[in-house]
Amino acid sequence: MLVAQNIKISRILRDTWQVDIIMIVSCTGAYLVREFLIKHHFEIPAIIPTVLGTAIAFFVGFNNNQAYDRWWEARKVWGALVNDSRSWARCVIAYISQHELENSQFTILKNRLVCRHIAFLYALKANLRGAVDETYSQYLDEKDIKEINGHTNVPNAILTIQTRELQTLSASGMIDGFRFMEMNQLLVKFTDEMGMSERIQKTVFPTTYNYLTKVFIWLFVVSLTLVISQYAGLWSIFLGWLVGFVYVSTQKNGMSLVNPFENNSASIPLNQITRNIEINLLEMIGADKIPKPIQPINEEYVL
DSSP states (O other): OBOOSSOOHHHHHHHHHHHHHHHHHHHHHHHHHIIIIITTTOOOOTHHHHHHHHHHHHHHHHHHHHHHHHHHHHHHHHHHHHHHHHHHHHHHHHHOOOTTOOHHHHHHHHHHHHHHHHHHHHHHHHHHHTOOOOGGGGGSOHHHHHHHTTOSOHHHHHHHHHHHHHHHHHHTTSSOHHHHHHHHHHHHHHHHHHHHHHHHHHSOOOHHHHHHHHHHHHHHHHHHHHHHHHHHTTHHHHHHHHHHHHHHHHHHHHHTTSSTTSSSTTSOOHHHHHHHHHHHHHHHTTOSOOOOOOOOBTTTBOO
16 A cells, blocks of 8 residues: 555656557557648547547546445455454453463463464465465464365364354353354454455456556547647657556556555555554563564555
8 A cells, every 4th residue: 555645756657658658659650640641631620539538537437436446445344354353352351261271271272362363364365465475374273274274265264263162162161152142243254354355356347447448548549649740740749648648547546456455555555454453462462572563665655
């Protein structure tokens, strides 16, 4: 996620340079075609780029709105996951009775339930980004790791283990019925939030909108260059590119939000969110080693 107030022009050009070259070549070709082929036969009416520009504005606006909706929904899901994670740790600390366990065993039990949830967060993050990240394994014991190795969906397997242990605690009388239902409801929420994240990740944005927008921008740039070349001459190449650059930059800005869980500067900062939850939960159980918060990269964005 971008955190800098100002975006460097070099970053924009770095993202659009390939399209810029295509537009410059197209504008140059349009100028030469008018100058040497159609100049003495007919003139391109100005209504053509006007209509195309209006159509593109609608397409770009729709694409960007839909892309931002996906990004914002993903951010809300992970915002809820932050709150529910803190609630889970609080319930583990306050709701479970020591019963007949020794102090050391009771501490290990609570730490295991909290650390297993941190493992769930890291496993879910890795799943959403399609990355190989074994960070979650450091928060699981050997028995849990052996069990989840047989599952394709690691975070779901971790929640299953949590649910089973919660049921065991309830059966042993360490959690009463009402507190059991409250903690189980949190596990249901984690499942819902995992499912909503996977839905956003796996739902493909309609490719026709993105494709048609690119085609319309190209047609617009060419027709605009043909029209203004009769007034601006060779400068029409630069002016055509300049107007096209505005449309392309706006369209690319929206499309960068389509996949909010990708590991890029415009996506949801899963690394930062997961680390913040990890810090909060480890502090709540009084852990000795607390990791440092994720810092912005070049004071520009966080991942």
